[in-house]
Amino acid sequence: MKENLCMDIDPPLFNENLATAEDWRKTLSKVVPAVVVLRTTACRAFDTESAGVSSATGFVVDKRRGIILTNRHVVKPGPVMAEAMFVNREEIPVFPIYRDPVHDFGFFRYDPGAIQFLSYEEIPLAPDAASVGVEIRVVGNDSGEKVSILAGTLARLDRDAPQYKKNGYNDFNTFYMQAASGTKGGSSGSPVIDWQGRAVALNAGSKLSSASAFFLPLERVVRSLKFLQEGGYFSTHTWAAVTIPRGTLQMTFLHKGFDETRRLGVQRQTEQLVRNSTPPTETGMLVVDSVVPGGPAHNHLEPGDVLIRMNGEVVTQFLKMETLLDDSVEQKIELQIERGGTPLTVNLLVQDLHSITPDHFLEVSGAVIHPLSYQQARNFRFNCGLVYIAEPGYMLYRAGVPRHSIIKKFAGEGISRLEDLISVLSKLSRGARVPLEYINYKERHQKKSVLVTIDRHEWYAPPQIYKREDSSGLWTAKLALQQESPLLISGICPIENHAGSCTSEVSPKDYIPEKVIQESTDGVTSMEISGEHVAERPNTRDDSDNGTKKRRVKEDSSEDGNVITDCSLNERREERLDESGSVEDAVLRDYQGAVPVEATSVPERVIEPTLVMFEVHVPSSCMLDGVHSQHFFGTGVIVYHSQTMGLVAVDKNTSAVPVSDVMLSFAAFPIEIPAEVVFLHPFHNFALVAYDPTALGAAAASVVRAAELLPEPALLRGDSVFLVGLSRSLQATSRKSIVTNPSAAVNIGSSDVPRYRATNMEVIELDTDFGSTFSGVLTDERGRVLALWGSFSTQLKYGSSSSEEHQFVRGIPIYKISQLVNRITSGTEGPPRLINGLRRPMPCIRILEVELYPTLLSKARSFGLSDAWIQVI
Numbered sequence: 001m002k003e004n005l006c007m008d009i010d011p012p013l014f015n016e017n018l019a020t021a022e023d024w025r026k027t028l029s030k031v032v033p034a035v036v037v038l039r040t041t042a043c044r045a046f047d048t049e050s051a052g053v054s055s056a057t058g059f060v061v062d063k064r065r066g067i068i069l070t071n072r073h074v075v076k077p078g079p080v081m082a083e084a085m086f087v088n089r090e091e092i093p094v095f096p097i098y099r100d101p102v103h104d105f106g107f108f109r110y111d112p113g114a115i116q117f118l119s120y121e122e123i124p125l126a127p128d129a130a131s132v133g134v135e136i137r138v139v140g141n142d143s144g145e146k147v148s149i150l151a152g153t154l155a156r157l158d159r160d161a162p163q164y165k166k167n168g169y170n171d172f173n174t175f176y177m178q179a180a181s182g183t184k185g186g187s188s189g190s191p192v193i194d195w196q197g198r199a200v201a202l203n204a205g206s207k208l209s210s211a212s213a214f215f216l217p218l219e220r221v222v223r224s225l226k227f228l229q230e231g232g233y234f235s236t237h238t239w240a241a242v243t244i245p246r247g248t249l250q251m252t253f254l255h256k257g258f259d260e261t262r263r264l265g266v267q268r269q270t271e272q273l274v275r276n277s278t279p280p281t282e283t284g285m286l287v288v289d290s291v292v293p294g295g296p297a298h299n300h301l302e303p304g305d306v307l308i309r310m311n312g313e314v315v316t317q318f319l320k321m322e323t324l325l326d327d328s329v330e331q332k333i334e335l336q337i338e339r340g341g342t343p344l345t346v347n348l349l350v351q352d353l354h355s356i357t358p359d360h361f362l363e364v365s366g367a368v369i370h371p372l373s374y375q376q377a378r379n380f381r382f383n384c385g386l387v388y389i390a391e392p393g394y395m396l397y398r399a400g401v402p403r404h405s406i407i408k409k410f411a412g413e414g415i416s417r418l419e420d421l422i423s424v425l426s427k428l429s430r431g432a433r434v435p436l437e438y439i440n441y442k443e444r445h446q447k448k449s450v451l452v453t454i455d456r457h458e459w460y461a462p463p464q465i466y467k468r469e470d471s472s473g474l475w476t477a478k479l480a481l482q483q484e485s486p487l488l489i490s491g492i493c494p495i496e497n498h499a500g501s502c503t504s505e506v507s508p509k510d511y512i513p514e515k516v517i518q519e520s521t522d523g524v525t526s527m528e529i530s531g532e533h534v535a536e537r538p539n540t541r542d543d544s545d546n547g548t549k550k551r552r553v554k555e556d557s558s559e560d561g562n563v564i565t566d567c568s569l570n571e572r573r574e575e576r577l578d579e580s581g582s583v584e585d586a587v588l589r590d591y592q593g594a595v596p597v598e599a600t601s602v603p604e605r606v607i608e609p610t611l612v613m614f615e616v617h618v619p620s621s622c623m624l625d626g627v628h629s630q631h632f633f634g635t636g637v638i639v640y641h642s643q644t645m646g647l648v649a650v651d652k653n654t655s656a657v658p659v660s661d662v663m664l665s666f667a668a669f670p671i672e673i674p675a676e677v678v679f680l681h682p683f684h685n686f687a688l689v690a691y692d693p694t695a696l697g698a699a700a701a702s703v704v705r706a707a708e709l710l711p712e713p714a715l716l717r718g719d720s721v722f723l724v725g726l727s728r729s730l731q732a733t734s735r736k737s738i739v740t741n742p743s744a745a746v747n748i749g750s751s752d753v754p755r756y757r758a759t760n761m762e763v764i765e766l767d768t769d770f771g772s773t774f775s776g777v778l779t780d781e782r783g784r785v786l787a788l789w790g791s792f793s794t795q796l797k798y799g800s801s802s803s804e805e806h807q808f809v810r811g812i813p814i815y816k817i818s819q820l821v822n823r824i825t826s827g828t829e830g831p832p833r834l835i836n837g838l839r840r841p842m843p844c845i846r847i848l849e850v851e852l853y854p855t856l857l858s859k860a861r862s863f864g865l866s867d868a869w870i871q872v873i
Contacts, residue, residue, distance in 0.1 A: 019135065019195030027197040028137065028149060033120035034060040035191065036084040037141045038074060038094070038108070044466075045391035045403075046078020046361060047373045048169035057140035057189040058084065058108060059199070061225060063122040068094060068108040069221065070189030071204055073169050075099040075106030077373070078361070078390075079466065079475045084110060087147060088118045095473025097239050098224060101246060101357040101374060104171045104204045105221050107228060109239055109473070123191055125225070126198035127218035130177060132157060138181050138203050138213065140190025152181030152213065154200075158283075160254065162205050162214050167379055167404050167441065172252045174318045175217060177201050182211035219319055223326075241470035246353035247325035249333075250295025252378065253307065253318065257284040265341035266306050277314040285316050288337075292374070294383035296348045302339065309336040325350055356384040362418055362480055364425065364463040365455050366393025366620065371418055372406065380441035382406060387415050389438075394459060394619045397630075398661070399450040401438055408447060409437035422480050425463060429486035431456040454487065456674070457661070459619040462488055603722040604734040606783025609668035610638045610707035611726050611776065614654050614689075622659040626755025628805060632656060634791055635726045635775045636664075636689065639821050641706040645836055646691045647824070649817050651775060651790025652680060652756060653807060655687040664691055667730050669700035678835055679820065682845055685746075685758040685790055686812055688820065692836045707777070710784035711815030715742040715764060723769060723789055725776020733770065741765040744810070745854040751795045752803055758792055759851050764811030771809075778811050787811035 019027075038056045045051045058070035068084060075096045085091045092114045099106035134154045142148035156178040161171040183190070183206045192201035192215050201215035224244050231242035256264070258271055261284065274285060288305040291297045307315055310324050311334055324333065328350045335346050353374065361370035372380075372388040387407040389396065407415045410424045411434035428434065432454045439447055463480040481488055616632040623630070634654030640647035648664065655662065658677040665672045673695040679688040693701060715721070717739055724734040743762040751757065764778065764787050778787040790812050797803040823830065823843040830841035855863075857870055 023195050024137065027193065027195055028139065030121060030197050031059075031123060031137075031139055031191065031193055032147060032149075033087050033118060034063075034123050035139050035147070036060070036068060036086055037146060038068075038070060038082055038084055038189065040074060040076065040080050040082040042076050043079040043081060044361070044363070045368050046076070046370065047358065047390060048167075048375050049073065049076050049078060051391070055141060055186050057187055057203075059139075059189075059191045060120065060122045061107075061125060061199075062229060063112060063120070065229065066110040066112040067097075067225070067228065068110065069125075069191075069199075069202065069225070070106060070108065071202065071216075072099045072104045072106045074189050075108065077357075078368075079468075082108060084108065085146075086115065086118050086120070090115055090118055095239075097470060097473060098228060098242070098244065100220070100224065101353045102172065102248075103174055103220055104169075104216050105202055105224070107225070123193070123197065123199050125218050125222050126194070126196075126200055127222060129194055129196075129198055130154060130157060130200040130217065134194055134200065136179060136181070136200065137193045138183055138187060138190050139193060140183070140187040140203065142184055142187040142190070145186070148187070150181045150183055150187075152179035154179050154215075157217075158255065159214065162207075164205065167376075169375060170379070171204070171216070172378070173322065174220075175255070176204070177215040177217065179213055179215065180211045181213040182206070183213040217319075220322065239471055239473070243354070245326050245329050247327075247329040247350040248295075248353040248356070248374065249297045249301075249325065249348055249350065250292035250356070250374065250377075250384070251297040251301060252289045252291075253286040253321065254289045255284050255316075255318070256287045256306075261285050261287065261306050264304055264306055264338075266338050267341055270308060270338060270343075274308070274314055274316060278316050282316055286318070286321065290378065290381075292377050292384065293381060296351050300346045300348060301335075301337065305337045305339050305344075307335065307337055308343075310334070360465060360467040361390070362422060362463060362465055363461075364393070364480070365395035365460045367391055367396050368393070369407070369418065369421065376404070380404070380406075381444065382441070385417065387418055387421050394617075394621075395452060395455055396436075398617050399436065399452045401436065401450060401452075402440055405438040405440045407436065407438050410434065410452075411436075422463070422465075425487060426481045426485045428454050429489070430454055459621055600732070601722060601734050601736075603779040603781060603783040604724050604732050607637070607707060607724045607777060607779055607785070608732040609703055609705050610785075611667040611724070611732065612636050612638060612648055613665040613667070613726050613728075613730055614648075614650055615663045615665070616655055616660050618657060618660045622657070624657050624659060626751070626753045627656045628751075628753070628755065628793065629656075633728075637777045637785060637788065638704070638706045639688075639709060639785075639817060640825055641693065641704065642825075643693060644838060645825075645840075646693050646704075646706075647678075647821060648675070648689045648691065649788055649821075650687055650689060651788065651792070651812070652685050652687050652758075653791040653793045654775070655680070655689055656756065662689060664689075665730060666696075666700065666704055667726055667732060668703040668705075669696070670730075671696060671700045676835075678833055679824075679842060681816075681820075682847055683759045684761050684812070684816060685792055686788060686817055688817075688824070690835045707785045708783070709814050709818045709821075710780065710786055711813075711818040714813065714815070715739050715778075715786060717742055721766070721778045721780065721786060722783075723766065723776060724779055725770065725774050725789065733774075733776075735768065735770065737766040737768050739764060740767050746792065746810070747853055748792065748794045749797075757794070761812075764813065766811070769809060772807055773809075775809060785814050787813050788817060 036058050038058045041053050042049055042051045056074040058068040061067055061069045077099055082094045083091050084094045092110050094108035094110045097107050097109045132154055136152050136154060138150040140148060154177055159176045159178045161174055161176050163170055183203055187203055190203040191199040192203055194200050201218060204214050204216045206213045227242050227244045286307040288301050288303050290303060291301055315321050329352050331350055332347050333350050337344050356374045358370045358373050361368050368391040369387060369389055372382055372384055372386040374384055377384040389405045392401050392403055409415060410421060413424050415421050433451050435449055436452045437447055437449045464477045465480045466475045466477050468475050614634050614636055618627055618630045632654045634650060636648040636650030638646060639649045655677050662675045663672055664675045673691055675689045675691040677687055678690045696704060719739045721737055721739060722734050723737050727733055742764050744765045746758050746761050746763055748757040775791050776789045777785050778789055779785055789809060791807050791809050793807050795803045796806045820843050824840060827841055830843050832839040833842045
């Protein structure tokens with residue numbers, strides 16, 4: 001413990017402050033070669049850190065063993081890949097060997113033999129050399145510069161630990177140093193050097209609103225380095241894992257001045273005792289700030305308690321307190337405190353800090369789940385070890401579970417440990433839909449429940465457990481479930497609304513007629529979506545101010561490659577269900593048992609049983625063809641319905657890519673079933689999605705039907721039509737409108753990222769509609785479908801760099817959709833596609849690889865259009 005702390009504004013000058021510019025030049029010439037630029041890639045979100053790429057600084061503290069010191073938030077608590085680049089541009093891989101559970105420091109190791117062209121020396125650590133008024137230099141990778149040297153003077157040695165964020169890493173139970181050096185991003189882990197070339201502190205953070213920089217004292221760093229040097233050995237691939245004793249009572253102290261401790265009730269004689277037992281420079285005492293529930297101090301200590309003694313010694317400094325705790329791991333320690341002026345003595349068991357710092361996690365469907373760490377338990381005021389969601393991934397994201405949540409129940413079973421969650425997962429099968437109960441630190445007293453759909457597709461690897469290996473600095477993976485677990489059994493199971501194993505399903509090949517010998521060229525299978533969203537989260541549905549119904553993401557992907565080759569297939573024909581009789585009879589037949597809606601139009605009543613609501617989720621691993629969102633919703637219309645297959649037409653701004661999970665909700669009956677994308681038109685804005693009618697059940701099948709399509713005659717300007725669609729509550733809504741332009745050309749500009757855009761098509765414009773997010777169909781007065789009212793996606797560009805997602809709605813004539821449906825259902829020539837266990841021909845689309853746009857006849861004449869053609873047009 002330092003006995004010579006000086007807090008005077010004008011301290012006496014020491015020899016250290018008489019350094020000349022030449023002294024600093026010589027010192028920096030020795031220091032700079034030992035400072036490295038660290039490029040780190042956090043492979044997974046873990047504990048307090050998110051996945052991502054960052055750049056920081058480190059410096060060599062043991063040249064012979066190859067040890068680099070930097071910050072904990074650089075080393076990362078989770079999986080990380082890192083490289084160190086020396087000043088001569090030599091780049092080598094580095095591996096983490098230690099990160100402190102609380103304080104902001106950690107160590108990387110490297111192979112010293114890999115540095116062949118640089119002469120450098122390690123930087124010695126001198127924590128005792130830090131004092132107020134010492135002139136320092138911060139050498140590091142400031143703001144992305146390879147070498148940056150910032151000057152400053154140590155102004156404080158007793159600053160409170162900086163608070164970075166409420167749900168991330170924060171240091172505590174230590175003092176920090178402060179100087180006006182103006183460090184910025186990239187300088188984390190830089191050495192704070194005195195004129196003799198010694199590191200007196202470790203740069204950790206800064207305040208954005210000022211030039212203040214915060215430095216970590218090195219006393220605990222020196223202790224940890226000695227353990228590594230004494231217990232570890234280096235070889236090319238391994239390092240002997242060293243356990244550095246760290247004790248905790250799971251509580252946070254703050255250093256308060258004597259004026260504040262008096263207000264907390266500290267007796268005068270107690271203050272006199274403390275002043276007589278500490279150096280004259282001591283100005284305060286340690287006060288309990290927070291206690292983690294379930295920890296050793298819980299129900300024994302309270303915020304506001306003032307610490308007097310530990311094991312009989314007067315303790316007013318963090319360093320002495322931590323030294324006593326670290327030397328008493330798994331032992332009892334006596335604390336003497338005052339609570340409101342009343343002396344109390346408590347005996348607490350010191351807990352191993354490493355035991356509440358997770359070193360493993362479960363990865364399932366992209367989600368990262370692990371025991372709640374001491375860091376986050378302190379932030380959220382939860383018990384350590386609870387099942388914590390560091391990253392929701394795909395499966396939990398679909399259900400609306402936000403990051404930083406705690407799982408309390410899953411599939412009806414209580415979850416208190418990670419092993420409980422794995423046990424429940426091992427009993428579930430693909431497609432099972434089970435309830436999940438969770439709490440979030442933002443609303444800690446409110447339990448929320450959602451429905452989670454176990455992935456029916458292998459978008460991600462099977463559930464795996466990753467564990468940290470300190471000897472190699474890597475994380476090893478193993479299967480979390482037994483091989484006989486239903487979740488690992490190959491094949492896709494039907495949707496289940498409860499936990500349990502899948503029932504056996506007949507293989508699709510059992511349905512293939514013997515004369516069909518061609519193999520399917522498309523492996524897309526049935527998809528589903530859970531729409532049970534309860535909690536708001538930043539990256540769930542986005543109802544933005546500009547009215548868009550799609551949620552934007554910043555992810556690039558490859559260009560669409562929808563090319564369909566010409567081939568033939570003899571397939572059996574399929575008869576439509578009986579649709580004879582008048583439209584009115586059909587309405588009465590399909591609405592038997594339903595409650596009639598008053599004041600609705602005939603088209604609305606006729607078309608409502610044919611409408612479906614889409615909810616589409618795209619896994620982040622399948623963001624193909626420049627798709628600009630992971631979540632879509634919209635309205636489609638059933639264009640074909642039989643006993644073995646149903647087809648729904650929808651715009652491509654709702655069903656953008658085939659590799660997605662699609663869920664259909666029917667307006668005719670309260671049921672939700674999965675579907676699969678079977679056809680995406682290469683340049684027109686519509687898609688065909690297939691569902692299995694047998695999944696509807698008898699009650700739903702009796703009311704669900706296909707719409708009557710009226711491809712001819714084409715609409716004309718001034719014609720009256722009815723715009724019918726669904727609200728988010730699956731209520732049919734209609735409006736009578738007038739066609740203002742039956743053949744408006746679509747002209748959508750290129751987007752920032754190559755992706756689908758509608759080209760070479762004419763659309764229908766109306767005088768009035770329901771806004772840019774409302775989709776549905778256009779019908780005549782008898783409810784016959786004339787056009788699909790679909791959503792188009794585009795980008796509005798502002799200036800040369802900024803752009804914004806935008807959408808608009810227009811009518812897509814039904815005749816093209818009707819032609820394709822007839823070709824699919826009649827068994828004409830085309831490449832085969834497996835739909836509901838039957839191979840069906842997909843239509844071949846021949847395209848002219850040009851993009852056309854409308855122009856005036858006067859301009860066409862300038863392009864060379866003859867008078868004869870002008871007369872014809």
